[in-house]
Amino acid sequence: MRVAVLFGIALLLGVLLGLLELGQPTSMIISMIVIVVLGTYLFIYPIYWEKNIRKIESYLEKRRKNPVFKLYYGMGNRIDQDVKEATEALLQKYKDPTRQALFKTLHALYEDDILRVKKDVEDIRPPQYKAYYQAIIAVEEGELEQAAELRKQVKSEWMKHALAAGIAKKAGNHEEYVTEVQKAYEKSRGMQRYVIYKQFEEDMKVV
Template identity: 40%
Template sequence: MKTHIIFIGIIFVISFTLGYFDVNWILYLITIFGVLSAYLYLLYSPILFTNDILKTEAFLKKNQNKPIFYLIYSLANHLESNVEDAISKVLLKYKSPTKQAHFIAIYSLYKHDIERAKASVGQIQVLKNKEYYQALICIEEGKLKEALTIGNKIDSSWMKHTINAEVYLKEGNEEKARNYAKQAIRETKGIQKYLLYKNFEKILDGKL
């Protein structure tokens, strides 16, 4: 809220100043666009662009009133009672079947409910996301070779690294799992980096 008020104040001052000096309207629009872009970057940096995990965590803590951030923080930190409450609120807010499929897949994998995860994955339309969840399901079922085969087809390097890390972790090869986990984390930003870091936190020894 404070950030919004500051932004509105800046826009007001710029508008008044440019209007007072009768600045060309094209320059006026360029200036406003520049300020707006900077504002949006600052606003969404913690969830989309930053490499600072602590900054993302602070953002999630501060925005617990928003169901999706409430769910992400609860899942990442294994807050069991909060997870149940959060997933209910998320599914209540987001009615789209495809969006719900993503949330249910994530929640089901977290709860090790493989059958429900499989059912939800079938409704996911983006291929790389569908394959990513399918690979994670295979890992849960102990089908590690199948998981790697699916992972190798995915058009996302961080997803491939994550699957490899999970496979090696399942095999008990912590060193290789750690190396792949670090690669996946390095190739992500914002919330995705935070989720991966929290997922592999125990094997990272606090080092990236």
């Protein structure tokens, strides 16, 4: 549908510029700029910058043939079969050990299998992402000081607040937990925002 919309707009734009008689070089430049901007909005904006959870979820649901989108949609809605099939497809498609480690870690976390997470996380790159998942492991094991130290290696603001929320919850500090959940949500956009919302959905209702 989005491709059809983009094609239709490009066609109308071509007709309009022809009527304005701006000249071929100028018309081509304007057309390219408009198409790039629209293409970015229609296809990239929902993944990286969209803030509306329903729009993000709708975007993912309609594109479940793509294993990445299927994985995130499946994880967000606890559809075990989708998560399993998407993970298998991604492992088959991407042979790079660092990518495989990330998909395996996400799957293990989904299944609450910390032993598998500890094994798979070793190959994750870049270092800040490895530290993020190591911090999650530390929180699950009650090693809160270690989790706090690992958190310092994470640059992404929403990740920092998500980890702080996990640490606060494990420590029994509900007020701080709710505050950090809200901060993580506010700092995130696109699929990151979707992940945060789905992870803390029950708590987001009272935030």
